[in-house]
Amino acid sequence: GAVVSQHPSWVICKSGTSVKIECRSLDFQATTMFWYRQFPKQSLMLMATSNEGSKATYEQGVEKDKFLINHASLTLSTLTVTSAHPEDSSFYICSARIEGGLYEQYFGPGTRLTVT
Amino acid sequence: EDQVTQSPEALRLQEGESSSLNCSYTVSGLRGLFWYRQDPGKGPEFLFTLYSAGEEKEKERLKATLTKKESFLHITAPKPEDSATYLCAAAGPGGYQKVTFGTGTKLQVIP
Numbered sequence: 001g002a003v004v005s006q007h008p009s010w011v012i013c014k015s016g017t018s019v020k021i022e023c024r025s026l027d028f029q030a031t032t033m034f035w036y037r038q039f040p041k042q043s044l045m046l047m048a049t050s051n052e053g054s055k056a057t058y059e060q061g062v063e064k065d066k067f068l069i070n071h072a073s074l075t076l077s078t079l080t081v082t083s084a085h086p087e088d089s090s091f092y093i094c095s096a097r098i099e100g101g102l103y104e105q106y107f108g109p110g111t112r113l114t115v116t
Numbered sequence: 117e118d119q120v121t122q123s124p125e126a127l128r129l130q131e132g133e134s135s136s137l138n139c140s141y142t143v144s145g146l147r148g149l150f151w152y153r154q155d156p157g158k159g160p161e162f163l164f165t166l167y168s169a170g171e172e173k174e175k176e177r178l179k180a181t182l183t184k185k186e187s188f189l190h191i192t193a194p195k196p197e198d199s200a201t202y203l204c205a206a207a208g209p210g211g212y213q214k215v216t217f218g219t220g221t222k223l224q225v226i227p
Contacts, residue, residue, distance in 0.1 A: 043218060043219040044203070046215075093159045095159075102147075102148060103147055103207040104148070104150060104162055105150075105162075105215065107160045110158060
């Protein structure tokens with residue numbers, strides 16, 4: 001149980017284009033999902049908290065206009081990297097908290113984004 | 117400010133050589149202490165949640181313990197497939213938005 005999927009698992013795009021990453025909770029409902037970024041040999045950096053039916057909460061220093069988050073249903077959140085640049089290249093990971101559960105977060109497999 | 121510190125950064129063990137990973141935390145009003153395993157190029161896999169000092173949880177060769185200041189992940193007779201980065205995280209009274217992650221311990225188990 002508590003399976004989270006992400007799509008795509010990896011993507012290469014050209015500078016200036018936009019990329020959408022999907023995060024789905026497959027066997028549970030998730031009112032709250034989280035988006036993280038992870039640089040090589042570093043820990044997870046929380047980018048934003050996504051709440052179903054409302055605006056996402058972004059961490060300090062994260063550009064909300066660049067990283068658009070939509071949480072359209074209890075099982076789907078999307079992260080769109082707009083006008084991507086090479087410095088946006090990273091490993092993006094989503095997680096979800098089980099509705100009515102405690103504080104555990106269940107993570108997706110991650111998406112490797114490379115901007116050329 | 118909440119902090120989670122893991123040590124050592126890297127650990128190399130011979131197969132069968134038991135050891136422990138440390139996670140020190142400074143979180144007022146801890147709501148939960150979590151352990152995750154992360155393989156290269158993948159998302160973290162949930163292992164354990166500990167809620168109060170003195171609590172212990174086990175899963176196969178892993179056992180997690182919690183005190184008021186730190187948590188240990190004990191690995192008994194490890195196998196090469198236990199090689200991974202182990203992440204510790206703590207949730208404070210701010211709820212789910214206040215989960216702080218450590219930088220992880222990279223474990224390598226040599227056959």
